[in-house]
Amino acid sequence: MPIFNCDVVLIGGDDVSNEGEIYVAGVCNSSGYYSDSMVTPLDTVRLSQDSVCCSSVNGHKSQYYFRTGDFAKQLRSGDLVFLGRKDRTIKLNGQRIALEEIEDTVRGHSEVIDAAVIFHKVQGELMLLVAFIILREGIPKEIFGATIKSWMADKLPLAMIPGHIVVTESFPVSSSGKINYELLADSVFLAKHVEDGLGDVGSSNLLQLVKTAFRDVLSVEEISDDDDFFTMGGNSIAAAHLSNNIGVDMRLIYCFPSPSMLCTALLERKESLNINVSRDAKSKMNLEGGKPSFFHVHSDTPATVNFDEQRRLLRTLSGRSEDNAIISKRLKLDSNINVAGDSSPANGYPWNSVAIYASCSFSRCNKVVYEGGSVVKDIYQATCSVMVPKSRNVPMQESWKVYMGLCVDASPIIVHKGQDIYLFIGSHSHKFMCVNARSGSVQWEIKLEGRVECSAAILSDFTQVVVGCYRGKIYFLDFLNGNICWTFQTSGEVKSQPVIDSQRQLIWCGSYDHNLYALDYKNHCCVYQLPCGGSIYGSPAIDEMNNILYVASTSGQMTAISIAAFPFSILWLHGLEAPVFGSLAINSLNGNIICCLVDGHVLALDTSGSVIWRYRTAGPIFAGACMSSALPFQALICSRDGSIYSLELETGDLLWQYNVKDPITSSAYVDEHLSLVSDRSNLPDRLVCICSSSGSVYLLRVNSGVAKVANEPIDVEEFSRLDLAGDVFSSPVMIGGRIFVGCRDDYIHCITVKA
Numbered sequence: 001m002p003i004f005n006c007d008v009v010l011i012g013g014d015d016v017s018n019e020g021e022i023y024v025a026g027v028c029n030s031s032g033y034y035s036d037s038m039v040t041p042l043d044t045v046r047l048s049q050d051s052v053c054c055s056s057v058n059g060h061k062s063q064y065y066f067r068t069g070d071f072a073k074q075l076r077s078g079d080l081v082f083l084g085r086k087d088r089t090i091k092l093n094g095q096r097i098a099l100e101e102i103e104d105t106v107r108g109h110s111e112v113i114d115a116a117v118i119f120h121k122v123q124g125e126l127m128l129l130v131a132f133i134i135l136r137e138g139i140p141k142e143i144f145g146a147t148i149k150s151w152m153a154d155k156l157p158l159a160m161i162p163g164h165i166v167v168t169e170s171f172p173v174s175s176s177g178k179i180n181y182e183l184l185a186d187s188v189f190l191a192k193h194v195e196d197g198l199g200d201v202g203s204s205n206l207l208q209l210v211k212t213a214f215r216d217v218l219s220v221e222e223i224s225d226d227d228d229f230f231t232m233g234g235n236s237i238a239a240a241h242l243s244n245n246i247g248v249d250m251r252l253i254y255c256f257p258s259p260s261m262l263c264t265a266l267l268e269r270k271e272s273l274n275i276n277v278s279r280d281a282k283s284k285m286n287l288e289g290g291k292p293s294f295f296h297v298h299s300d301t302p303a304t305v306n307f308d309e310q311r312r313l314l315r316t317l318s319g320r321s322e323d324n325a326i327i328s329k330r331l332k333l334d335s336n337i338n339v340a341g342d343s344s345p346a347n348g349y350p351w352n353s354v355a356i357y358a359s360c361s362f363s364r365c366n367k368v369v370y371e372g373g374s375v376v377k378d379i380y381q382a383t384c385s386v387m388v389p390k391s392r393n394v395p396m397q398e399s400w401k402v403y404m405g406l407c408v409d410a411s412p413i414i415v416h417k418g419q420d421i422y423l424f425i426g427s428h429s430h431k432f433m434c435v436n437a438r439s440g441s442v443q444w445e446i447k448l449e450g451r452v453e454c455s456a457a458i459l460s461d462f463t464q465v466v467v468g469c470y471r472g473k474i475y476f477l478d479f480l481n482g483n484i485c486w487t488f489q490t491s492g493e494v495k496s497q498p499v500i501d502s503q504r505q506l507i508w509c510g511s512y513d514h515n516l517y518a519l520d521y522k523n524h525c526c527v528y529q530l531p532c533g534g535s536i537y538g539s540p541a542i543d544e545m546n547n548i549l550y551v552a553s554t555s556g557q558m559t560a561i562s563i564a565a566f567p568f569s570i571l572w573l574h575g576l577e578a579p580v581f582g583s584l585a586i587n588s589l590n591g592n593i594i595c596c597l598v599d600g601h602v603l604a605l606d607t608s609g610s611v612i613w614r615y616r617t618a619g620p621i622f623a624g625a626c627m628s629s630a631l632p633f634q635a636l637i638c639s640r641d642g643s644i645y646s647l648e649l650e651t652g653d654l655l656w657q658y659n660v661k662d663p664i665t666s667s668a669y670v671d672e673h674l675s676l677v678s679d680r681s682n683l684p685d686r687l688v689c690i691c692s693s694s695g696s697v698y699l700l701r702v703n704s705g706v707a708k709v710a711n712e713p714i715d716v717e718e719f720s721r722l723d724l725a726g727d728v729f730s731s732p733v734m735i736g737g738r739i740f741v742g743c744r745d746d747y748i749h750c751i752t753v754k755a
Contacts, residue, residue: 011023019074023067029044045065102160103115115133118185129161133165153577159556213242220233229242361458365731369500397754399750402442405429405431409729420436422437423436424456429451445482454497456497464485469493473489474519495536496510499542507521518568527566534556535553539584540584543591547564549563553579556579558595573609578599598621601617613652618639626638644664655714673735691741697724
């Protein structure tokens with residue numbers, strides 16, 4: 001608390017009333033310099049009455065304040081909590097970070113004597129944390145470097161973990177004996193750091209290291225110097241693995257997708273840093289008594305390149321077109337696959353037996369949206385029951401497939417309108433198609449400006465289709481012919497499926513540029529933009545009962561936004577332990593949010609942001625949870641460890657687990673229009689469709705009649721399996737025994753369970 005007769009004001013630039021820099025006024029302050037009282041100290045400022053009244057701790061209204069350089073927050077009791085020094089406090093990804101806090105945490109490691117953390121700006125925009133560490137004598141630097149980041153991950157939020165770890169024997173100090181952070185941050189040290197990391201490797205060895213990393217991630221036997229990472233089968237998830245394995249920013253892989261280009265970029269980075277070493281820095285080094293020795297441990301620093309220029313250059317070299325979207329109506333069906341209507345025996349279970357009474361759309365994770373915008377998650381769909389004995393395997397076969405030009409990583413959306421059923425999907429070839437879901441015939445096709453990896457959405461009146469692309473553009477296309485109605489340009493790739501907010505006539509969509517956008521589709525404008533601290537891969541989720549929208553990003557930040565009235569406002573922020581790639585899901589029974597983290601954790605949070613429960617799977621999770629009324633009280637989670645987990649929605653307890661012994665990257669889907677009945681039980685079974693990354697489509701038979709409170713085991717068995725010719729990162733959609741899924745064999749497939 002402030003001392004008597006002293007006024008303290010918190011002044012901040014983030015519109016947070018209870019946080020800011022401490023300004024002090026009162027008789028304890030100096031009125032001027034001793035030799036010249038007419039000169040006002042530089043740290044003394046005059047504040048307006050409004051500023052003082054709004055932020056004064058004890059109500060005084062003095063006008064002249066001394067800026068202490070200390071940051072604090074005020075508790076409800078009036079006490080001030082020290083947050084850190086101004087010159088040692090930074091904003092990184094929208095979060096205020098006290099570098100002293102990171103240092104204190106690292107000093108708590110049993111093998112660390114001292115630590116110093118600095119921040120370094122790259123090209124004036126990227127801010128990178130660098131930790132310099134002095135180890136105890138006899139500690140192997142290699143072993144320490146391999147474990148320190150995982151140790152810090154248990155102690156610090158993700159945003160506070162340094163991208164650089166540098167082991168040194170000593171720190172440069174000032175005349176007063178304090179660490180000289182200015183000299184520590186000088187480019188001499190950073191250049192020396194990169195030189196030690198890359199200088200001893202050499203261009204030849206570095207190229208071999210990069211090629212080995214490419215082979216490991218892509219699971220291929222051989223790769224040449226000029227093989228393109230994405231042409232060889234890589235996608236955004238594989239790029240994330242590659243960037244982590246070799247310690248570079250993921251954007252470099254998009255700019256330099258071949259081993260030779262990436263190797264050249266890394267070596268040029270070293271030369272660029274060495275060239276930029278200033279003479280002043282060298283002089284300072286000599287004054288401080290020479291250079292300390294460094295040992296390179298790990299680096300996540302991106303190269304200092306102009307990414308937009310590199311993208312344009314690569315498009316020119318590869319012959320990629322930047323022409324405007326072009327409409328075409330070419331039909332490309334595989335001649336070896338029968339194109340069958342409902343009457344064909346190839347359809348297996350009767351497609352016409354599925355009763356859908358209103359226009360609606362079906363997309364990944366069992367998301368059903370009816371015309372008018374209502375989202376249905378807990379209402380049972382009309383089903384067709386089929387008698388199939390237990391333990392009987394039933395084959396699957398393809399009904400049709402449509403050629404998409406390149407990899408199909410996007411998930412399809414199926415639209416039932418009147419008597420017609422349509423499928424909408426895009427691919428890496430920039431194509432976006434409308435396909436007759438019954439026959440596989442192409443209704444229309446458009447070529448967008450970038451490749452498509454996200455699912456589409458349908459406006460509530462079913463007049464337009466909305467989809468994003470890698471060029472950062474969000475398209476609004478005419479439902480009937482694919483003509484462009486209007487577009488909105490973001491500043492990064494769009495991989496997030498748009499979400500329809502019919503009540504406010506908005507489209508919510510995230511971007512790689514770290515922003516969430518609200519687009520007014522009636523007036524063709526953006527009405528709201530929110531920085532989310534990291535790239536947004538998964539879709540946001542809307543709690544229509546409480547008028548709250550939730551969004552999560554790769555920075556590990558979840559944001560809750562009140563959308564009850566405009567202007568919208570942030571309700572709370574929650575820092576998660578790891579990035580979020582999958583879409584969020586809402587349990588409409590209680591409003592809890594189900595969030596899957598890339599480190600394998602599954603969390604349930606309530607509407608206030610408190611964690612209700614958490615569960616840890618045995619592998620990374622890149623897709624969102626699937627919740628279906630056909631399997632009530634369950635959240636289905638697919639993991640890269642090859643397992644699908646069923647978690648009880650209220651407690652997070654494991655209900656059942658099934659391992660297909662192959663990584664799973666996409667979400668599961670429950671067929672809500674088909675139930676199985678055996679001669680041994682009156683309880684119905686449901687089919688759960690999952691697709692492994694290697695291209696196998698599995699159907700699991702899961703008993704749905706076990707009561708939540710019965711505490712009995714749930715029977716799960718493999719019902720059918722079909723292997724496709726390529727990897728699968730697309731999440732399937734299954735309706736009445738038909739499965740729709742994209743594949744890296746360049747096709748969208750329609751697969752039918754045979755009768």
